[in-house]
Amino acid sequence: MSVRTGRRIRTVVLGAVVATGVSTTVFMAPASAHEAGAASHTATQRAMDAAVHAGVPGVVGVAQRDGRTWSGDSGVADLTTGRERQAPDRFRVGSITKTFVATVMLQLEAEGKLSLDDTVDHWLPGVVEGNGHDGTKITLRQLLNHTSGIFNVTEDKDFQTKVFGPEFLKHRYDTYTPRQLVAIAMAHRPDFAPGTSWHYSNTNFVLAGMVIQKATGHSYASEIEHRILGPLHLRSTTLPGTDARMPQPSGRAYSKLSLETTTGPTYDVTELNPSVASSAGEMISDSGDLNRFYRALLTGKLLPQRQLKEMTTTVPLGSGSANSGYGLGLMRNKLPCGTEVWGHDGGIHGSSSVALTTKDGRHSLAFNFNGDWTGDSQAVVLAEFCGTSPAAKTVK
Numbered sequence: 001m002s003v004r005t006g007r008r009i010r011t012v013v014l015g016a017v018v019a020t021g022v023s024t025t026v027f028m029a030p031a032s033a034h035e036a037g038a039a040s041h042t043a044t045q046r047a048m049d050a051a052v053h054a055g056v057p058g059v060v061g062v063a064q065r066d067g068r069t070w071s072g073d074s075g076v077a078d079l080t081t082g083r084e085r086q087a088p089d090r091f092r093v094g095s096i097t098k099t100f101v102a103t104v105m106l107q108l109e110a111e112g113k114l115s116l117d118d119t120v121d122h123w124l125p126g127v128v129e130g131n132g133h134d135g136t137k138i139t140l141r142q143l144l145n146h147t148s149g150i151f152n153v154t155e156d157k158d159f160q161t162k163v164f165g166p167e168f169l170k171h172r173y174d175t176y177t178p179r180q181l182v183a184i185a186m187a188h189r190p191d192f193a194p195g196t197s198w199h200y201s202n203t204n205f206v207l208a209g210m211v212i213q214k215a216t217g218h219s220y221a222s223e224i225e226h227r228i229l230g231p232l233h234l235r236s237t238t239l240p241g242t243d244a245r246m247p248q249p250s251g252r253a254y255s256k257l258s259l260e261t262t263t264g265p266t267y268d269v270t271e272l273n274p275s276v277a278s279s280a281g282e283m284i285s286d287s288g289d290l291n292r293f294y295r296a297l298l299t300g301k302l303l304p305q306r307q308l309k310e311m312t313t314t315v316p317l318g319s320g321s322a323n324s325g326y327g328l329g330l331m332r333n334k335l336p337c338g339t340e341v342w343g344h345d346g347g348i349h350g351s352s353s354v355a356l357t358t359k360d361g362r363h364s365l366a367f368n369f370n371g372d373w374t375g376d377s378q379a380v381v382l383a384e385f386c387g388t389s390p391a392a393k394t395v396k
Contacts, residue, residue, distance in 0.1 A: 041063060041070045041072060041384065043383035043384070043387050043388055044061070044063065044070075044072055044365075044380060044383040044384040045072045045074070046383065047376070047379040047380040047382075047383035047384075047388075048061065048072055048073070048074040048367070048380060049074045050376065050379060051074070051075075051369060051374075051375035051376060051377075051379070051380065052074045052075035052375075054374050054375050054376065055262075055371065055373070055374040055375065056075060056369045056370070056371045056374055056375035057075050057076055057077075057079055057252075057254050057370050057371045058073070058074065058075030058076045058077050058084070058085040058251060058369075058370050058371075059072075059073060059074045059075055059085065059367060059368070059369055059370075059375070059380075060072070060073040060077075060085035060086065060087060060089050060091075060287065060367065060368055061073070061287050061365060061366060061367025061368065061380065062087055062287035062288050062291055062365070062366055062367070063291075063363075063364065063365045063384055064291050064295075064363070064364050064365075065362065065363045065364075066362055066363070071087035071287070072367075073085040073086065073087070076251070077089060077250075077251025077252065077370065078251050078252045079252065079254065079266070079268075080252075083251065085251060085370070086249065087286075087287060087288070088236070088249050088286060088288075089249055089250050089251055089286060089368075090236055090246065090247055090248075090249065090250040090284050090285065090286045091250065091251075091253070091284065091285070091286070091351050091353060091368040091370065092246075092253065092274070092281075092283070092284055092346075092348045092349075092350075092351040092353075093281075093283050093284065093285050093290065093346045093348075093351075093353045093355075093368075094277065094281040094283075094345075094346025094347045094348040094351065094352075094353060095202075095280065095281050095344055095345065095346035095347070096281075096283065096285070096290065096343075096344045096345065096346040096353060096355055097205075097239075097277070097279065097280065097281045097282060097283040097346065098205050098280060098281070098329040098344060098346075099293075099294070099297070099329045099330055099343070099344050100224050100228055100283065100293070100329075101205055101208050101209055101212070101220055101224070101279050101329060102144050102208070102311065102328045102329025102330065103227075103228060103297060103302055103303065103311075103329070104212055104220065104223045104224055104227055104228070105140065105144060105208060105211070105212060105328075105329075106303050106307040106308075106310065106311055106328065107227055107302070107303065107307070108212070108215055108216070109307060109310075110303065110304050110306070110307050113215050113216070114140065114211070114215050115140070116139060116140045116141040116144070116310065116328075117139050117140070117141065118139065118140050119135060119136050119137070119138060119139055119140075120135035120136075120138045120139070120140065120143065120148075120207060120211070121134075121135035121136040121138075123140075123210075123211045123214045123215065124207065124210055124211060124214065127179070127182060127207070127210070128150065128182070128186070128207065129186065130186045130187075131186060131187065131188060131189050131190075132189050132190050133150060133151075133185075133186055133190050137193075137194050138150065138194045139194075140208070140211060141310075141328070142194055142195060142204075143204040143205070143207055143208050143211075144204070144205075144208060144328035144329050145198075145314075145315050145326055145327060145328055146198055146199060146200050146201055146204055146315075146326060147194065147195050147196075147197065147198055147315055148194055148201065148204055149190040149191045149192040149193055149194050149195075149196070149197070149199070150185060150190060150191075150201050150203045150204055150207070151185040151186075151188040151189065151190060151191060151201065151203060152185065152191075152199070152200065152201035152202055152203055153181050153182070153184045153185040153201075153202055153203045153206070154202050156184050156185070156187070156188065159184055160259060161259075163276060164257070164259060164349075165257055165258065165259055166257050166258075168255075168257055168269065168272075168349065169257070169267070172244070172269070172271060172272045172273065173244055173271075173272075173273050174273055174276070175242050175273055175275050176273075176275045176276050176278065177275070178206050178207075178209060178210050178278050178279070179210075181202075181203065181206050181278055182203060182206055182207060182210075185201075185203040197318070198315055198316060198317055198318050198326065199318060200318075202277075202280035202281065203280075204280075205278075205279050205280035205281075205329070206278045206279055206280050208220075208279060209278060209279025209280075210279075212279075220239075220279045221239035221241065221279075221282075224239060225239065227302075228293065228302065232292055232293060232296055232301075232302075233292075234285070234289040234292060234293060235289075236285055236286040236288070236289045237283065237284065237285040237286075237289045237293075238283070238284045238285075239282055239283055239284075240274050240282060240284060241274070241275065241282070242273050242274070242275050243273075243274075244271040244272055244273050244274075245271060246270055246271070246284065247284065250270075251370055252268050252270045252350075252370065253268070253269050253270045253349060253350025253351045253370050253371075253372075254266050254267065254268060254269065254350045254370060254371045254372070255267050255269045255349050255350045255371070255372045255373065256372075256373045257269070258373075262373045262374055266371075268350075269349040269350040270350065272348075272349055274348075277348055281346055281348055287355075287366040287367060287368065288366075290353075290355040290366035291355065291357070291364040291365070291366050293355075294342070294343050294355055294356070294357040294361075294364055294366075295357055295361040295364055296361075297311075297330075298342055298357055298358075298359050298360075298361050299360070299361040310327075310328060311327050311328040311329070311330055312327050312330065312332070312342070312359075313327055313328075314326055314327045314332050315327075323335075329344070330342060330343070330344060331343060331344055331345075333356075335381070335382060335385055335386055336382070336386065337382075337385070337386035337387075337388075339358065339363075339385045339386060340358065340359060341356040341357065341358060341381070341385060342356065342357060342358075342359055343355045343356035343357055345377065347372060348372075349372060350370060350371060350372050351368060351369070351370060351372065352368065352369040352371075352372055352375070352377060353366070353367065353368045353369075354366065354367055354377050354380070354381060356381060356385070358385075363385065365380075365381070365384045365385070367380055
């Protein structure tokens, strides 16, 4: 699910902007000293300001480097009141949820409660079948690294019309069960035979959440809360289930609600039933919590070394770029300045988020745009980790 400047989240609930774009589509003017630029965060603030200038209502982010914390913001959290964005603001994180789900799955593997080589049908008999889909030939590992070939539910045209277009306003409080989301995907042919290619599919992680429940007797949300949120004291991170409200503090989220255009009315899409994203992207968090999670994960505080190695073993993306890869719910990107970052991004109505860290956990960044139709997330990433000059240009 690629989220690109000028045409962001409308065709997907959950995004993959960093994995598919940063290292291949951005050409930048060299900074005089990218280490100094990243340390001062001046370039990062300028990139945030540029996103607001391009039309994003507001940006907020937190960076941490060698124990020092910086927070930046630009624009507004609320177009009606004019309140500015603030570092503690919570926001919907979309596909960043996937890393949490994959972490729980790998913890269960470490405990001997499942194997990544188990088939989907072993845990969910009869769920993945029809139109060429065959759960007896797809492994849990292939769910987590998107090599299953299972059709992506958010690419279903009827689903897109109902969920991402103006009809959203009529259906924003509808509840979807995981089985309903999977059934939509099963109405289509697979994208490819299991293990033969790569394609981002939210259906994979809806199924992963179902497997966690089958293996533990508890919901994936409950397992994430018990295994990750509690131990790491991630007090701003929640899995709301079917609750459409946003916890405070938080701003508003805005969208054009169009599959085709970035112009026209701007709609407040803050309230929505997150069951539409399920275990592929329902989570709410803030920048500080996301930084803490990814640092803990990459430095071995959540997984044994063997499972962390599995998680960070990547497969090539569809673009075939040698500078990026997808592990188990986790992306790797080597930026143009040579810095390698790990993490995920996520998009859901009116919200576009990115969370990244270096593998040693010494430098991390998490930020959010509260609009889904414009702005350059890539520029913010490159500014923070490479000290990119504000003269940087994105070439499409």
